[in-house]
Amino acid sequence: MGRALPFVLLLAAGCGLVLDLDARGVAGGGGPDGSAADAGTIDGDATPPPDAARADAADIDAGPIPTPPCGGPSALRDGFEDDARSPYWQVEDRPGHGVTEQSGGRLRTSVAEGVAPSWAGYTSSFAYDARDDRAAVEVVRVDESPTVTTFFALLHDEANYAMIVHAGGSFAGVVYEGGAATSFGVSRRFDLGMHRWWQLRGDRARGVVVFEVSPDATAWMPIHEAPAPRWLEAVHVGLGVFTMAATTSPDRAEMDNLNLDPGHPVTGYCPADTFSDAFDGTGPGVDPLRWFVPEACGVSRGSGAVSITGVLPTGDPCGILTRHGYDLAAAPATVRLAPGSEPGDLVFGVTDAAGNAAWAACDGGLLHLVSPGSTTTGTCPTERVWRLQLLGAALLMSVSDDGVAYHEQARVALGGLDPTALRVGIGAAPGTTVSVAGYNVP
Helix, strand or coil, X not given: CCCCCHHHHCCCCCCCCCCCCCCCHXXXXXXXXXXECCCCCCCCCCCCCCCCCCCCHHXXXXXXXXXXXXXXXXXXXXXXXXXXXCCCEEECCCCCECEEEEECCEEEEECCCCCCCEEEEEEECCEECCCCCEEEEEEEECCCCCCCXXXXXXXXXXXXXXXXXXXXXXXXXXXXXXXXXXXXXXXXXXXXXXXXXXXXXXXXXXXXXXXXXXXXXXXXXXXXXXXXXXXXXXXXXEEEEEECCCCCCCCCEEEECECCCCCCCCCCCEEHHHCCECCCCCCCCCCCCCEECCCCCEEEEECCEEEEECECCCCCEEEEEECECEECCCCCEEEEECCCCCHHHEEEEEEECCCCEEEEEEECCEEEEEECCEEEEEECCCCCEEEEEEECXXXXXXXXXXXXCCEEEEEEECCCCCCCCEEEEEEECCCCEEEEEEECCC
C-alpha cells in the first residue's frame, strides 16, 4: 500500500501536444517546401484557407470581459521569476525536445538544432475551463528563425487546440479540430511593440473563442474569433516554439507574466463539490472532458454506474482521474459505490500538481489512509459512501450508509499536499472490479 495512485503516476495530460501538428507551413513557419513564408501569410499561400468564421479586427465585437468563474486559466499565474519550473507546468522531454528554461525572470525556449520535428515549451499540468475565461502572456521575443513557430495555445489534445502563432514575420489565430484547421484568421505583419501581449478568451454568451493582442495589456485588439469548440471546457495552457523543418541556427522565444497583465483577476480552483457525475449519461465510458482514463484500464458504463477494472503495467490498480484541479479546502469530495460492489475493492484519493498524493484503500481487511510521509491504519469500512475533506492540517476520511449521516473512519496529516488544487481519483484494487454509482451526488 506504499505506492502512489496509478493515475497519479501515469498522468498523460499535456505530453506531446505540439508534436503532431500539421506539417504544413503553419507548423513549420514557411511554405509547403519549408521555405520562408510571405510577409502577409502564415502558411506561404497567397490566400489563407477558407474560413467562414474569419473576420478582421474591425469586424469583431470585443465586448465586455466579465470576471471569470473559478477553475479557468486565470487560476494559473506565473512570472517565471525563479529558475525552477513550477509543478503546475509540464515539460515534454522526449527526443527532439529543444531547450526550455527559466532565467532572467523569463521563460526561454528554442528548438533543437538540426532536428525535425522539434519543440520546446510548457504545457499546464491541469486542464482548465476556458469557456468564460482568458489566458494572457507577455511575448518579450519571438523566434525569428524562418522555419520556427512561436505559439501560445489552449490545447485539449494533440488534434484539438486554439492558438496564436507567429512564423516568418507574420502572426494569426487558428483553431484545429480533429487534426485539421477549421478556422484560420487573416495573417498580419508582426510588430513586437504593438503586439507584445497575446490573449485567448472564451465568450460563452456569444459561443466564440477570441484571439487578441495588445501593446500594454490594457487595450486589447481582437485579431480573430471562431466558434467555441465543446472541448474549450477542458484545455491546457501551452506556450513555446516548434518546427517541422530542421534549422541549423535556431533563435529563441522569450515569454513572461502569464496571467499577470494589469487588471487580470485573481481566481482559484473550484470547490471540490462543484463537479458531480451520476455516470448516467450516454456513451460507453466516462465523460472525456472531465475524466482521464489510462489506456490499460477498463471503464464501462451501464445501469447508472461506471465499472472500473484492470491493472496498470506498474502493477498498480486502475482508475479514473479528474482532468481539472479542485479545492478540497473549500469543500469535500465524495464517492458512492453501486449496490453489489465491495467497499474493500475501492481506491479513492487525490493528487496535487507536484505529484504528491493521498488516498484511502483497503488491503487484507485493513483500511490504509495514506498521505505524503504518513499512513493511518484502521478497519476497512462496510459503508458504500466515502468522503475526503480537509480538517485543519489533516485529511479526514468519513463514511456513510446513506450519504447524509457521516462518521469519521480515519485521518492523516496532509504532509506536503496542497489541498487547494487537487485532481480526484477513483479506482479499483488490482484484480478487482468496482462499480461507482456517483461522484459528489446525493
